[in-house]
Amino acid sequence: MIEEKKISMAVIRRLPRYFRYLSDLIKLDIKRISSKELSERMQITASQIRQDLNCFGGFGQQGYGYNVEYLYEEISKILGTDKRFSCIILGAGNMGNALANYENFKKRGYDILAIFDVSEDKIGKKINGIEVYSTDKLAEFVANNKVDIAILTVPNKKIIEAATEVTSLGIKGIWNFTPSDLSLGEGIVVENVHLSDSLMVLGYRLREKGE
Amino acid sequence: MIEEKKISMAVIRRLPRYFRYLSDLIKLDIKRISSKELSERMQITASQIRQDLNCFGGFGQQGYGYNVEYLYEEISKILGTDKRFSCIILGAGNMGNALANYENFKKRGYDILAIFDVSEDKIGKKINGIEVYSTDKLAEFVANNKVDIAILTVPNKKIIEAATEVTSLGIKGIWNFTPSDLSLGEGIVVENVHLSDSLMVLGYRLREKGE
DNA sequence: TAGATTGTTAATCGATTAACAATC
């Protein structure tokens, strides 16, 4: 068994940022970049960039820097942009609707297969070509389709119910737009969005600055 | 001049979480709680809770713990939930629409005054009772209304333009839903949401777990 | 080769956790 150093969440959360900046560099037709140049663009230290990248491999070349295209490809691989994930949305409210209409996710490998809701006037309709099913059909749907990720956009009173069902159906990933923290145990990966938290932090920082 | 210890972003980002948990405790009619009990609920250490709270003041009582109602009020004050912020939304697309329809923000003190878009068939319409104006009217609107926060949900090609205008109009807070990082300098507070980043991190963690 | 820049080790910094005296 190979001894692998655990990669910290701090590093992982920076990966999509590297991915974006490299993608921009490609658009700008920049072929090579040093950690120093990249550090100026990204407003982080060159040291941190080199440390981060070396968690995954030596992608650069001494005296030269990094080949932008190559580094982009490597980070793409790390982030798994070649892989596809099947998603379902629980809750066809405002946020569920907005997410169903986001074309970017499909481009990144995340396909939305179906939407589930309890409201009679939504069931049977389509949102951006994706059918809205009754929540009653969720178990059946998951039994017949491989579902990797449940996107939770249900209202507050339905959160626990929805999270419990999703877990019991064996779905391993939850993209959580509800205000709850959903500690669902080991096997489940939860990525929280917590919009209200973000807004409150903005408010705090604004007032702090103003003082 | 009073020497104030700088409060770290790590602590600040936990504040809304304390706020939520305390709000839940009130709903459960729990009157007092020790850092130990709260730590079990929140899955963080009691030490961290006491350290965090003591950045702002001694809200507890030795031998007793914390009075839930009182602590909730104090954290509310720190987060400024009594204050009101005036917001505008730039971009009446899917996300702009969803945010305009979120009733929660108003409840937390964030009022959405207006929405701006370039598309002729949206201008003049209302979303959740909030008028959609032409982007041409933005400067005029900001001159006549105190605007604290601009919520950026514009498409990629409009990001720099929108951010530049918002900054030049003197708006001090940006809630950024675009994929860009917007380094706009000192005076501006930017809070990023970066949904795609979040989704990619979820994908990474899922694949990592699966291996 | 000389210059540049990485990969990597060591030093520093900051955040988390532990410990315990203060005190309700």
Add this chain to the structure above:
DNA sequence: TAGATTGTTAATCGATTAACAATC
């Protein structure tokens, strides 16, 4: 008072930054 639990200082841990030998 005795027990409990805070507020706070000290210890630890992890993440960031600096330094530099390796090497292109």
